[in-house]
Amino acid sequence: FFILTLVVGGLADVRGAEGGARVKSFDELVASVSQPPAPEKISPEEEARLAYCVSEDAIKTRKAEVWEKASRLRPGDSPNGKQSLRVDLARLERNPKDAMAWKNVVLVAPYAGKSAHFTKIMLAYTYGKYHATLSPDVLAALRQQAADYGEFLGNGTENHIGMQRISGGIFGAAFPDLQTSYKISGEKLELLTEEWVPRYAQAVYAASMKEYLSMIYLGVHNEIWLTAREYGPTDRTRRIGQAMLDWIWTDLAVNTHLGQTAPPTTRAKLMLNRNPPMNFPSSHAQWLAWLYWGDLRSHQGHEPLAPAAAALTANMNSKEMLEDNDGFQTAIVPSISPMKPNEIVRNLGAKKVRLPYMLLQSRAHGAFVPAVAANPFLKIKVNDEAEITRNHLRSVYVARDYSLGLGYFRNDEIGGNEQYMHVLPTAITYRSSDLLNSIYVSHPYWYAGMPHGNEGESNKVFGLDCWLGKSPFEQSLHWENTAMYLYNIPKTDPSVAAAEPKDAAKWTDSRLENPLRKVCVYVPASIDEIRQTSWGWLLREGDVYVAIRPLNATKANWETCTNEVQKGYKRLVLDGSLFGIIIEMGDAAEYGSAEEFIAKISETTVDTSRLTASKRIDYVSTRGIPFSLEFNESSWFPKASVKGVGLDFEQWPICESPYVNCRNGVLDVNDGKSGFTVSWQNDTPVYSHYSLSTGSTPRPK
Known part of the structure; x- marks a missing residue:
């Protein structure tokens, strides 16, 4: 068994103890996302460029x-x-x-x-x-x-x-x-x-x-x-x-x-x-x-x-x-x-607005597309999934020098696997002048057994080169600058073993009956620094830090990616069947030097005492935010909590952030100074505009 702690840093606001304050309800947790960011200092040169x-x-x-x-x-x-x-x-x-x-x-x-x-x-x-x-x-x-x-x-x-x-x-x-x-x-x-x-x-x-x-x-x-x-x-x-x-x-x-x-x-x-x-x-x-x-x-x-x-x-x-x-x-x-x-x-x-901000969004089940397309010449049998508004759930954090995005995905037996095969479920992006500036975390799954035709590979199937798609054996959790991933990979994939043979089709997957018990962290080889520490590795690009902290790893090693699609990447390959990853983000303005960042990571609390018995990890981040992530055997949505409150995926907001909100079919957009809304009347969109004074005037709801 092992856990991986991955921590990234860039320019963020410093929340301190307040960031870790517990809340009373999921509604209160969501409401905190809409609060406008504090004033932010950026250079006159960057202001002019924006x-x-x-x-x-x-x-x-x-x-x-x-x-x-x-x-x-x-x-x-x-x-x-x-x-x-x-x-x-x-x-x-x-x-x-x-x-x-x-x-x-x-x-x-x-x-x-x-x-x-x-x-x-x-x-x-x-x-x-x-x-x-x-x-x-x-x-x-x-x-x-x-x-x-x-x-x-x-x-x-x-x-x-x-x-x-x-x-x-x-x-x-x-x-x-x-x-x-x-x-x-x-x-x-x-x-x-x-x-x-x-x-x-x-x-x-x-x-x-x-x-x-x-x-x-x-x-x-x-x-x-x-x-x-x-x-x-x-x-x-x-x-x-x-x-x-x-x-x-x-x-x-x-x-x-x-x-x-x-x-x-x-x-x-x-x-x-x-x-x-x-x-x-x-x-x-x-x-x-x-x-x-x-x-x-x-x-x-x-x-x-x-x-x-x-x-x-x-x-x-x-x-x-x-x-x-x-x-x-x-x-x-x-x-x-x-x-x-x-x-x-x-x-x-x-991003000519104050940062950082959080963003929570829901994405509908694709069955609504044919449902609304029906006409006298196109008869559609509408299934119940057409009413699902919370199918893919998004959680994004944007700071001045980095961003982190992560998703939660509903298990769907009707809508087809393409929605999982071709989704990019998570990534970290950091400020860099290099051609590559994103880090990906993936359990290679949907195309792991598909030939990719790269003549430079002795193994012609994707295998660990498969960095796209959402594995059903991964569940995750995100809030602000921290994300957690939990993997529970069986020896035999029950969905593959029980599947009936299908004719080749456009979106035919190539899952392995014995799934890979490996997870990869794909890192641009151009990143400024990779330094080994007592708890793992520090990655650094300028003032942005990434800490990779494996716990209980049976094996961890770096490889150079050789597939042409992943040219310019290295990957940290981690072996195991039950393990996790924690990602935490900050920056030099928040953490100081790389050495100070390393020390702060060393002081965080990771509790793996219930990993084997309950498939659960608890964590308190450098910002003092408590997290709990437990693998849910009966759903693709995990059992998860942030700040002492369980995440309610059935009540996930359609769109909630300081700058963009969408509730009851009304889109509300602002840049901290002025905004507009789009509502509907008699099947026609209706626009209204408003102004904000110093970020304190509430916008229309």
Whole structure:
């Protein structure tokens, strides 16, 4: 048996004894999260840099970097317009009469393959932007594809349905007399798609998106709602488009820090077959964040594209922009769009607000997506899970020089394993100029037995290279600067042993019947220092400290990661069947020197006396906060308490923080100075605005 204590430090507020004060109820614990942070000192240079990052000029510069680069590419000759239409739009931004672009629009318009929804939403944006000046051949091609396409009212993933409905509504309104493949008119098609828009948007406001903060699909959702906001056929759809953008942008802003998106994040498969997030845009979510409020590299006169995007040259085929360039393609449409987050959201995204803060969020069960998509041409059997608003639960802490994110996950027998296979459940991010600045903790599980094809490996399966996904044998706990992980790994996985053989499918997992009894802490090899101490190891990057404190370890050793996807990482491999990890965070301003930090960690209280009998760990952090974590055999939610109060996962807030709250379908966003709310009346979003005086004026509830 062993326990691992992992402690990280950066600029935090010093809570002292008050931080460890016990509370009387879970409601009181949650209420403490909404308290505004104390005044914070940052350097004049950093204040000026942040002011630049959120400025109109900076956004204009970043947008121009994207669309001007994309405008020099060639669309290519593929009949699938998924990528080439984005290039067309960039070329048309430079020259609205670009013959190559318009020729490609006609070429790809008929495409009706499996991924045609990507083509349709880009065609809809193109029509909306240029409908008044379209040539007869382009107009005819757009009309014909609108008549032929049979999935405007279809099913699919969350982003698929969004693309289908919004494009269907635009084309239905454009050609109201059209006889569609559904044997209804374009006018009727528009009405049916319009019914979906408020149903879906209000479901998101009530709980969340399913594909929340996705490394891959957040950019697509942004394109969908930019299209609705700018070119939706009705005023209500355009208003809802704005409300959806504000929800997406706010969610990204409150979870973005130091160039990264704090986990949990869903549909993050890039970390299996591409690369980990770098400190420059290397995922769709990162590209959006950089476009709208910059990143650590941003300062006056310096807004570089990500290296792979910068390397694109004139006349390259649109397909080539995807090589090592994930997310650039979904940054093109927002770069030519006049839309951008308001200043409040940008301030939050750039962290031009007081820090630190806590954030608690709930994410809905994905069954709501098909439930609200139903229509006369799509019959959906709605299951009870569609009503679950607390499926994935998020807990995030953001300080000036680091962040920590961790999730709690409901055991779901109906919704499919993909929601666990491709979720990034936890990570630490620290301030650094290095390309890699995140640490991951993982029990390799879902893809542990899958071949990854790396010729440099003697063992061709992922094995310990599987750092993505939430293992059912891990339960965890987080509050402020401390997180705990508890592992209870059996010799034989009962879910694998009892599973019936399945045909190969897109999301087929490769779990091992005998799961790996190893957990890895993946650390960038570029980190400034790794120092062994009496209790384990100190990791340091500048003034940020990470303490790794194994207890009762049967084995602990460092390895260099050799899988191409994990290039630049080392991992601490810990062996055992029943063990834990504790993460605590602070910084030089709070703890002093590295030596003082080491001493403070030595003084913390870790109680493992009930580990063997009760699978329980108790801990009192350096801030004096008491934690208790017990592995729950009957649920994926642990038995856990903070400050003497048990965590009530069935009452987890939809969104609670000092800057963003969402209760009863009302989104409330502020930057400490002013704010806005979005509520709903007659299926239409209603905005109100308010001001805060020195952070003391309560905002509307």
